[in-house]
Amino acid sequence: MDVEASIKQWLYNHEQEGIELLQKLVQEPSKRGREAKAQAIIMEKCKQLGMDIDCWELEGDSLRQHPQFHCDRSDFSGNPNLAAVLKGSGGGKSILLNGHIDVVPEGNLHDWVEHPFSGIVKDGKMYGRGTTDMKGGTVSLLMAMDAIISLGIQLKGDVIFESVIEEESGGAGTLAAVLRGYRADGAIIPEPTNLKFFPLQQGSMWFRITVKGKSAHGGTRYAGVNAIEQAMVVIDAIRELETKRNEALDHPLYETIPIPIPINLGKISGGDWPSSVPDTVILEGRFGVAPNESIEAAQLSLTECLSELNTVHEWFQIKPVEWEWFGARWLPGQLEENHPLMQVLTDKFISVFNKEPVIEASPWGTDGGYLSVVGKIPVMVFGPGITEMAHDANEHIELRKITEAAHVIALTILEWCGMDDA
Amino acid sequence: MDVEASIKQWLYNHEQEGIELLQKLVQEPSKRGREAKAQAIIMEKCKQLGMDIDCWELEGDSLRQHPQFHCDRSDFSGNPNLAAVLKGSGGGKSILLNGHIDVVPEGNLHDWVEHPFSGIVKDGKMYGRGTTDMKGGTVSLLMAMDAIISLGIQLKGDVIFESVIEEESGGAGTLAAVLRGYRADGAIIPEPTNLKFFPLQQGSMWFRITVKGKSAHGGTRYAGVNAIEQAMVVIDAIRELETKRNEALDHPLYETIPIPIPINLGKISGGDWPSSVPDTVILEGRFGVAPNESIEAAQLSLTECLSELNTVHEWFQIKPVEWEWFGARWLPGQLEENHPLMQVLTDKFISVFNKEPVIEASPWGTDGGYLSVVGKIPVMVFGPGITEMAHDANEHIELRKITEAAHVIALTILEWCGMDDA
Structure with missing residues (x-):
C-alpha cells in the first residue's frame, strides 16, 4: 500500500x-x-x-x-x-x-x-x-x-x-x-x-459609537432627546454605508456572497431608568474590510458617514456622534x-x-x-x-x-x- | 399683625x-x-x-x-x-x-x-x-x-x-x-x-419588551437576524401607538401638553460580542395611563400593538415579541x-x-x-x-x-x- x-x-x-x-x-x-x-x-x-x-x-x-x-x-x-x-x-x-x-x-x-x-x-x-x-x-x-x-x-x-x-x-x-x-x-x-x-x-475591526441624547423625565419626554431614537438614525446610516461599500466590490469571488464585507451591530446599551429619557446609547460592532482595502481607507468610510450625520441632522450638530476603534482587529x-x-x-x-x-x-x-x-x-x-x-x-x-x-x-x-x- | x-x-x-x-x-x-x-x-x-x-x-x-x-x-x-x-x-x-x-x-x-x-x-x-x-x-x-x-x-x-x-x-x-x-x-x-x-x-407603569433575533457570526450576518434591527421595528410601532393614544384624548387640560400620556423608552440592552449578531434586545420603559383610563385598558393597547406585529411581520411569527409589566406602577x-x-x-x-x-x-x-x-x-x-x-x-x-x-x-x-x- x-x-x-x-x-x-x-x-x-x-x-x-x-x-x-x-x-x-x-x-x-x-x-x-x-x-x-x-x-x-x-x-x-x-x-x-x-x-x-x-x-x-x-x-x-x-x-x-x-x-x-x-x-x-x-x-x-x-x-x-x-x-x-x-x-x-x-x-x-x-x-x-x-x-x-x-x-x-x-x-x-x-x-x-x-x-x-x-x-x-x-x-x-x-x-x-x-x-x-x-x-x-x-x-x-x-x-x-x-x-x-x-x-x-x-x-x-x-x-x-x-x-x-x-x-x-x-x-x-x-x-x-x-x-x-x-x-x-x-x-x-x-x-x-x-x-x-x-x-x-476579509479584514475586520471593532468600533464603538456613542450616541448622545438629552435626559428628561419620561412623563415629559418631549423635553428631552431620546438617545435610543437617535441611535436608530445612526443605525440607518450604517446600513446605507454597508450597502454602498458592498456595491463597490467587484471581485468574482464575491458574487455569491449576500454581503461580502458586512458591518455588524453586535451590542447596544443605553439608559438606566425606565422612567427617564436616556442620554447615551453605545453601539459596538464589527466593520468588515475588503482583502485589497487598507485599514485606513475602511476607517475613513465610517468617519465620513458619521461626520455627515453631524452636519445634516440638527441634534447631531449639538451633540455629535462619537466613535472609536477598539479591541480586536483582523488584517x-x-x-x-x-x-x-x-x-x-x-x-x-x-x-x-x-x-x-x-x-x-x-x-x-x-x-x-x-x-x-x-x-x-x-x-x-x-x-x-x-x-x-x-x-x-x-x-x-x-x-x-x-x-x-x-x-x-x-x-x-x-x-x-x-x-x-x- | x-x-x-x-x-x-x-x-x-x-x-x-x-x-x-x-x-x-x-x-x-x-x-x-x-x-x-x-x-x-x-x-x-x-x-x-x-x-x-x-x-x-x-x-x-x-x-x-x-x-x-x-x-x-x-x-x-x-x-x-x-x-x-x-x-x-x-x-x-x-x-x-x-x-x-x-x-x-x-x-x-x-x-x-x-x-x-x-x-x-x-x-x-x-x-x-x-x-x-x-x-x-x-x-x-x-x-x-x-x-x-x-x-x-x-x-x-x-x-x-x-x-x-x-x-x-x-x-x-x-x-x-x-x-x-x-x-x-x-x-x-x-x-x-x-x-x-x-x-x-397621569398613571404610569413599567414595561419590559424582549425582542428576539437569531445569532450568527458578524461576518455572515445575513445568516442571522439582528435583534437590534428587529427592536427598531418594535420602537416604530410603539411610537405609532403613542400617537394614536394621545390623539384619542380630549380633556381641555391636555391641550397645551405636547404628549399628555407619553410612552418612554428608558433602557435598551442587547448582544454580548461585537462580532456576533445579537439574538436578544431588551427594552424597558414607562407607559403613561390617562387619568380616566383603567390600567387594564392601557395594558390592552400595548398588547394589541405588539400582537399585531407578531402577525404582520414574518420574523415575529417565528420569534414573537414578548412583554411584561414589571416593577413600578403609579395609579x-x-x-x-x-x-x-x-x-x-x-x-x-x-x-x-x-x-x-x-x-x-x-x-x-x-x-x-x-x-x-x-x-x-x-x-x-x-x-x-x-x-x-x-x-x-x-x-x-x-x-x-x-x-x-x-x-x-x-x-x-x-x-x-x-x-x-x-
Whole structure:
C-alpha cells in the first residue's frame, strides 16, 4: 500500500479518537480568559506525538508595543499560547498549522437545545460552542500530524503546529507567535469553511459609537432627546454605508456572497431608568474590510458617514456622534490564485474528493492576516466546520468532515514538506 | 399683625434655613436602596419640631400581598419610611403632606456642569439631583409646618407629614404608609409643578419588551437576524401607538401638553460580542395611563400593538415579541374641579400671588394614585420644582419658589385644618 493510501486508512481507523478528543476540548468552555484547561488537553496530545513543545504566556513590550497590536485584554497570565514543532530532516518547505482555542460566548442559553458545552453527538454531528469555530479544525490538524507520525513518515520540512488564544478578540495570540519567531513557507488555518478554500481573507475591526441624547423625565419626554431614537438614525446610516461599500466590490469571488464585507451591530446599551429619557446609547460592532482595502481607507468610510450625520441632522450638530476603534482587529489578506500552496492543496483536494474545490472569499477575518502581513507567510483558510454555525446557538459540526479535512491536510503536508525516504 | 401676615414674615425670615436644609438633603445621594441618611436628616428636623415620629421599614405580608403592590425591590431593610404627626385639638379636617426622599440615578456625569450631588447655589438656584424632584418640595412642607409650630398656632385638624421611599420605583413607600393607617381628609404632594396645580394625575407603569433575533457570526450576518434591527421595528410601532393614544384624548387640560400620556423608552440592552449578531434586545420603559383610563385598558393597547406585529411581520411569527409589566406602577387619579381642597388651595394661591393658579394635567404619575385609589384621600399635586428639570442633568430649583410654595401650603393648612383660638 502506498503512503497516501496508508494515511487514508489510518485516519478512518482512528476517527473515533478524534471525536473523543474534540468532545474533551468542547467540554472545556475556553472563553476569553479561560483558555488554560483546553490548552492543557492540546499540550497533552502534542506530548503523546513526541513533538517539541513551547508553551508561553503573552507578555512583554515587544508584543504590546507592536504597531499591529490591537487588543483590550490587560492580563494574559495563566492562559498560554502553545506551539509544537515536528522537525524535518532538512531540504523541504516548512508549513505552519494554526488553530485558535478561544471560543465566543454562548449567547442566550434558551436558544440552545443542548447545553452549549455538552459536546453531545447526534446523527454524526457534535454540538457545542467551539465545535465548528474551531476546535473541530484543530482536531483535523492534530489527526493529520498523528497519522504522519504514527506511520513513521520522516518529513524534510518542519511542521509547526500552533494552538493560540485571542483569535476571537483580534489575534494577539497569533501575533505573539509570529513575533516569537514562528514562521514558515506556507500556512493552513482550518477555520470553518465548509471544506471550501478561502484564499481571500476579509479584514475586520471593532468600533464603538456613542450616541448622545438629552435626559428628561419620561412623563415629559418631549423635553428631552431620546438617545435610543437617535441611535436608530445612526443605525440607518450604517446600513446605507454597508450597502454602498458592498456595491463597490467587484471581485468574482464575491458574487455569491449576500454581503461580502458586512458591518455588524453586535451590542447596544443605553439608559438606566425606565422612567427617564436616556442620554447615551453605545453601539459596538464589527466593520468588515475588503482583502485589497487598507485599514485606513475602511476607517475613513465610517468617519465620513458619521461626520455627515453631524452636519445634516440638527441634534447631531449639538451633540455629535462619537466613535472609536477598539479591541480586536483582523488584517485582511490574499493568497494569489497560482500560488504553489493553492496548487498543492487543490491537487490533494481533488485526489480526496474527486472534484474541484469550491473557492470563495472569507466572510470573516482570521489570524491569517497577522501571518501574512506581519509574518509574510502565504496562508490558506480551509477547514471542516460549518461557516453559518460559527457564533450561533446550537453550533455543531459534521464529524466526518473533520476526518476529510485531516485527509486533505495530511496529503498536503507530505507533498509540501516532502518525504525523506532515506 | 394677623396670622397670615405672621406666617409670611416668618417664612421669608427663615428662608436661609430652608436652603441649608435642602443642601444637606441634596448632598445625601438618596438613590434607591440608599435612602437612610437623607431620611435621618428629615427625622432630625421633625424631632426639632416636636412632632410624633413613626419610622419603620417596609416589610410584612400585608404590603407584599396587597393587590396594588407592584415593586421589584427585594430588600427594604435599613431604609425606612418616615411619618410625623402634628396632632390637632379636634374638630378640624386633617391634611396629609407627602414627599418622597428617593431620587433617580444621576445619568451621565459628563452632562453635569457641577457634581450631581453638590447642592451648589448659583444665582438663586440650587443644583443637584433631587433639588426639583422633590427634596425642594419636601422642604416647602417642613418650612410650612415649622412656621405654624414656631408661631405657636394650635390647629384643630391633624397634620400628617410623610417622607417616603420608592416613589421613583412605583410608590411602595406611600402604599405602605396608607396600609399603616395614615389617611386624611385631603393631601398635598409638592412634586415639581412649577407652582401650577396638577389635579389630574397621569398613571404610569413599567414595561419590559424582549425582542428576539437569531445569532450568527458578524461576518455572515445575513445568516442571522439582528435583534437590534428587529427592536427598531418594535420602537416604530410603539411610537405609532403613542400617537394614536394621545390623539384619542380630549380633556381641555391636555391641550397645551405636547404628549399628555407619553410612552418612554428608558433602557435598551442587547448582544454580548461585537462580532456576533445579537439574538436578544431588551427594552424597558414607562407607559403613561390617562387619568380616566383603567390600567387594564392601557395594558390592552400595548398588547394589541405588539400582537399585531407578531402577525404582520414574518420574523415575529417565528420569534414573537414578548412583554411584561414589571416593577413600578403609579395609579392614575383625579381631583374634581369643585372639590373643597381645590377651592382652599386656589384661594390661598390668589392671596399669595394675586393671580389665578395655572391648572394643568400632570405629565407623570405620582404617589397621589395610591393616596386616592387605595387611601381614598383627595389629592392635589402642587410644588416649587421645575417640571422640565426632573430626572435631567443639571437638575435645579429656584430657591425663592420653595418659600412661595411653603407660603401657599401653610395658609392652606391653617384654613383646611382650622385654627383653635382657645
